Structure formats: C-alpha cells, structure tokens
Amino acid sequence: MDCPPFNGFVSEFLIYLAGFSGIRTGATETVVLAIVIAGGLAMIGGLAAACFTKAFGVLFLGEPRSDLATGAHEAGAAMRWPMAVLAVACLGIGLFAPLALRLVTPAVEIVAGSDGGSLGKSLSMPIPLPAATAWISFSLLALATGLFFIRCRLPRGREEGLTGTWDCGYARPTARMQYTATSFAQPLAHLFRLLLGTRTRGNLPQGFFPRDAKFETRTPDAAREWLFAPLFRAIDRGVAPIRRMQHGRVHGYLLYIAIVLILLLIWKAGGQS
C-alpha cells in the first residue's frame, strides 16, 4: 500500500524527498533527474491505485461474478494469520517510520560508506521527517475513527435500511452487469493502446433485429511477447551450436575430458618453463 498510514508511503515519501532535495541544488542534471523521478513516480502511483482498486474491487467487492465465486468461503485460520501478521507489519512500519528507518540505516551506511559524503550527511536528516509523517498517520487513523464514531452517535446514525443497489429503475439487473477487471481497465488500456496492443475480435450487432453478436478482446502481456520472448529466442539461437556437443555418447564425453586434461597439462608446463 502506497498510501498513508502504510509502509509503502514511507518509502515513496523518502524517494520523493530525495528527488525534491536534489532539485534544490539547481544543477541541470539533478533537476532533469528529479523531474523524471517525480513525474514517473506520480504516474506509477496513479497506475498502482488503479491496479489495486481493480484487483481488490473485482476479487472481493460487489456480487460474485461467476458460479465458482458464489461458492467461495473464507480460508482457515492457519492461512489467515500469516497475512494478518504481514498486514500489521505494513501498518506498523507506517506508524513507527522513524524506528523502522533506524533499523535500515546500518545497511544503508554499508552501501553508502559511513563517511558517504552527501549521502552520509543526509542520512541523519530524514529521521525527523518520517517522524512528521508518522505523526500525520496517527492523526489520520484517530480522525477517521473519531469521525466514524461521531457518525454512529448521530440521532439516527445506527439506523440501517437494506435495499438493492441503485439500478436506475432497470427491472432485472444481474451480477453479470457489474464492471469486470477488463472493463475497469478499459479506459487506461485505451490510453496506452500503442504500448499494449490489445486485439479485438467479433461482430457487432447490425440492423434492427440482430441475430447474433459477439465481442472479444485480448491484451497480450507486452513485456513477455515483445521483450522476453524475443530475447530468450535469440539466446537460444546463439547457444544452439554448443548444444551439439551434448550428444549423449559416453566415449565422446571421455574424449572431451582427455582433451581438457591435456590442454591443462600443456598450459601448466608452459607456465613453469
């Protein structure tokens, strides 16, 4: 989670702080770097929010989207408490950021060198700042809890009516009309269509009484199809000649060993004389 009061926020806060501090030196290279860091990280933050709301929302919220999901049930305690521990750790690092940073500082000092020039100096600087974010995280929790408490203590605050989700007067809404992962991501996928290369297939309904219609989209994994697959194919082609040596005939392998041994002997003897 990259929001306050969680751990991801503390990390990103420090990265932004480094970028913004860099920009104050005014040197062109650091300013350009800071622009890339701040702009890129902001974009990543926005996309991460889209990604996490999509993942959590489609998996856990709304009506079950398939027959399998209808039968879903909570996992056993043994599967839940490890996740609870991790979740508490996420919140704990966010709330007690200065302590967490003190734990990490020795490791950073090894990488940066204890005298570490500017880095060593700035290491002592950020400690009070996470203290401020930790303070804000605490007040955020307290304020949200307080507001919820007030809301429950209002004259009719505990009164709860139950009804269906607002359906705009439509008679038979079904769970299939909900937003799915694909439809949720569609605007962003459209925005980045040059990078994603989504393929659509199907025939749209035509005429007044369309007989059939179907529509299908497929978004290939851009990194796998355009980066890793060609890369690994190229490596495969490059090492193919070596594979010919591995033919499975034992006397051939004995020959390799003999040749290597003789070469080693010659090299050793040549080195001594």
Add this chain to the structure above:
Amino acid sequence: MNVTQWILPLAAWIWAPLMLGIINRVKAKFAGRRGQPLLQLYFDLFKLLRKGSVYSRSTSLVIRVAPSVSLACVILCTLLLPWGGLRAPAAFAGDIILLAYLLGLARFVTVLAALDTGSAFEGMGASREVQFGALAEPAFFLGLLVLVLQSGTLSLSSIMSGLSAATWQTSAILLVLVAFSSFVLLLTENSRIPIDDPNTHLELTMIHEVMVLDYSGPDFAYILYGASLKLWVFAALVVNLLVPMASLPVWAQILLFLLGIGLVAVLVGVVESILARLRLYQVPKILIGSAALSLIALIVKMMD
C-alpha cells in the same frame, strides 16, 4: 503552536460549503434564474445528518467506513494549507508530498466503496476516476516541483510565504503557468465542467458524482462536506499562488485570502456557464496539457 495558525483550517471547515453556494449562484445568474439559496449546502448537510442511512445488500464494511476515511484525509489536507505568510498548523518539510498522498488515499477509498456496491454505474465512474487520477497526479507533482525549484524549500508554508511582489517581477510566468495548471486540476478533481458535470445525476457522462450514488444520510453528508473541503484545498492553492500577501498585516491577509477564495468560486461558476462539457476522450489531453504547462515552467526556470 500559534492560535492564528488555526484560523485557516477553521475558516475552511466553516466556509467551504459556501463556495459551492457561490458557484451555483453565479451559474444561476448566467442562466437568468434566481438560483438556490447561498447556504443550500449547509441546509442539505444538516438535513442529511439527521437521517438514517440505507445500504445495498451487496455492500460490505468498505462503504460504511469509506466516508469517514475520505473526510479525515481532506480535513488533514486543510491542516497543511498555509495562508499567505501564516504557516499551516501541521507544516513540515515535505508536506507537499503528503498533501498529494492524502488526496490519493481519499480517491482510493472512494473508488473501493464504489466497487463495493457492485453497480455498473459506479464501476464506470470508478474506472474513469482512476484513469484521470493516474494522469492528474503527474501534473500535480510537476507543478509542485516548479514551486520547490523556485523557492528552494520543501514545505508548502515556506514556499507560499516566500512568494511576494518581488517574485512576480522576476518570475511571473512561472506562477501563472503553475496557477493555471492548478486551476485545471481543481476543475478535474472536483468534477466541475468542462471535465465532469456535477448536475448530470444519472447520466452516463459522469465521473465523480456517479461513484457516490449509493450513499445516503450521514454518509452522504460526509461525502458532500468532504467534496466542498477538497474544492477549498485546491482553491486555496490557486489563491496562494496568485496573490502575494506575505508582507501584509494578518487581518489584511485574511480578508484578501477569503476574497480570493470567493473570486475562484466565481471563476469556476463563469467557466461552468460559458463552456460545454468535453467529450471523455478529450479529458486525458487536458490533463496531459496541464502537466505540459508545469513542464514548460520547469524548463523556463532551468534556463534562467
């Protein structure tokens, strides 16, 4: 801790709903109507707070907690806002980053609560909101970078108190570019025309308004109040950028600031009256354009 520092958050908490009243009054005047009372939102809030609430059967704990969390985020944002030469109560170096993240968290929980209802409408609004959010955040941060580069400090309060009439003589172009970019973000983040239309309830064109269809009673009051505070936060940023008031006496700063907020509300009303809503496909261009303005300001500053 200075008592005068708390005047600004208090003013925000008390007067933020009035901004929407001013906007609606300006729109009514443009359309030749008398318009609703200036204090309509206050009446609505008090009415809603006295009601019980209705939830959908599809919902879980998320939608019940979301209004409190998002309102808490925006209230904390008002604590980070400076006021001319007055420092914010919770000011610290790096608070500008926190401001962006608090608004991000408010968006995050609102989107989750919208998905909680399982409604197709709210899913649509949520999907658009995260798309425009992903574009608005870089624009916001690039604008902040300009201010950091200009002032050399990382705290919103120090940045704003550093702006003076002298800054206007040396780098007016920067301030105008960033203020314009902030104003575009104000329109986007607060679902105003030309990005979104706050009046088109139940139309398939909405972004933010559609996400809150299933709230009622006190929850909806929290949502509406949070929205008006958010409008105040962005308006305060624009006013701080455009009106150099650091050197004035405190009472003049307060008057000037409130006047500025009122003028921003009038400006939003005028923009809403004379512009039509954009097609959805045009909105990303507006946001990227707003980020580009901040980028230009950065380049101009670097060339100095």
